[in-house]
Amino acid sequence: MKRRFSSIRYVFIRSHLYGLFLTTVTILSILLSIYVLFSPEWLSVQSIFLFIALYIGIGLFISMYTGFKTSGNYKSRLDAMSVLITQYSNGNYDSYIQSMEKDEITRITNELNELGKKLQSQVKSLQRMADEKADFAKSAHKAAVIEERQRIARDLHDAVSQQLFALTMMSEAAVKQLEKKPEIAKIQMQDVADSALQAQTEMRALLLHLRPVHLSGESLPVGINKLINELKQRSRVNFQVSIPKDLKVSETIEEHVFRIIQESFSNILRHANATEVNLDISKKSKELFVHIRDNGEGFDVTVNADRKTSYGLKTMRERSEELGGTFSVRSNTNEGTYIDIRIPC
Structure with a gap:
């Protein structure tokens, strides 16, 4: 309620009422002064x-009506500016406002229109730079493969190798306890099974990174469907996919989006312990929307996440911003993770 009475309409009405109050006080002072000084017959208390009283009554009605009426045009123009700013924040930079008046609001509107043109130009420059970067990445493909192999080797050593060593130790301990204390051996074998499942999950995620870095000439829908078919064979995760078969975007956008989805699936397999993943890709109003959701363990986004998970999210955010897009992630502990990406086409 307080916010409503601070709107521009009520500001205009208050200004008219303030003018009415000052005018009433001035007229009353003049009439009383004439009555006291000259006491004319035609003037009485x-x-x-x-x-x-008549002046105040009529003035109140006129002040409220004119204040409400004259503020309508300014309110609609300010609302249009607010909608334009919202469109810019959502990445829709081709919006603009056409105004014929010649006042300060028109000047600000024209400046916002120019800002939109500059932002649109910057997005095109970012995408052009992304194209150039993609060409350079293809020429440096061998170096990228070597770096990827080194990273996977480190992950194998840090995660899978240690888990296999732990499996060996727990298995030996279970064998020793099998005849003397079978109940303890049973518990230890269950720990062995859990560790083996975790090592298998790590290996699936690492095998996911062994896929080619590029789509190899395939379209984005075909590449994603092949990726998901492979994951269905290697994991128990249920994938729900919605992507138009006739989706057409530039080669650079296809490459970046594919790598973002690949990285997100890798994070889900390694850290989320999810059983269901939803992927929704759509194109509306010259924008590409990507939504990824899982029902895994989630994490607290307000604190530092696990180092590997944080690295993956950082990579996805950088790829989105290279295309002039936006990247947002929402998650809570035991409530899954939601990733929304918006890229101008």
Whole structure:
């Protein structure tokens, strides 16, 4: 309620009422001064206050009507500016406002229109730079493969190798306890099974990174469907996919989006312990929307996440911003993770 009475309409009405109050006080002072100094026959106390009462009554109606009426045009123009700013924040930079008046609001509107043109130009420059970067990445493919192999080797050593060593130790301990204390051996074998499942998940995620870095000439829908078919064979995760078969975007956008989805699936397999993943890709109003959701363990986004998970999210954000897009992630502990990406086409 307080916010409503601070809107521009009520600001205009208050200004008119303030003018009415000052005018009433001035007229009343003049009439009373004439009555005290000259005491004319035509002027009496009753006529003074009758006139003031009629003036206030009529003035209140006129002030409220004119204040509400004259503020309508300014309110609609300010609302249009607010909608334009919202469109810019959502990445829709081809929006603009056409105004014929010649005042300060028109000047600000024209400046916002120019800002939109500059932002649109910057997005095109970012995408052009992304194209150039993609060409350079293809020429440096061998170096990228070597770096990827080194990273996977480190992950194998840090995760899978240690888990296999732990499996060996727990298996030997279970064998020793099998005849003496079979109940303890049973518990230890269950720990062995859990560790083996975790090592298998790590290996699936690492095998996912062994896929080619590029789509190899395939379209984005075909590449994603092949990727998901492979994951269905290697994991128990249920994938729900919605992507138009006739989706057409530039080669650079296809490459970046594919790598973002690949990285997100890798994070889900390694850290989320999810059983269901939803992927929704759509194109509306010259924008590409990508939504990824899982029902895994989730994490607290307000604190530092696990180092590997944080690295993956950082990579996905950088790829989105290279295309002039936006990247947002929402998650809570035991509530899954939601990733939304918006890229101008």
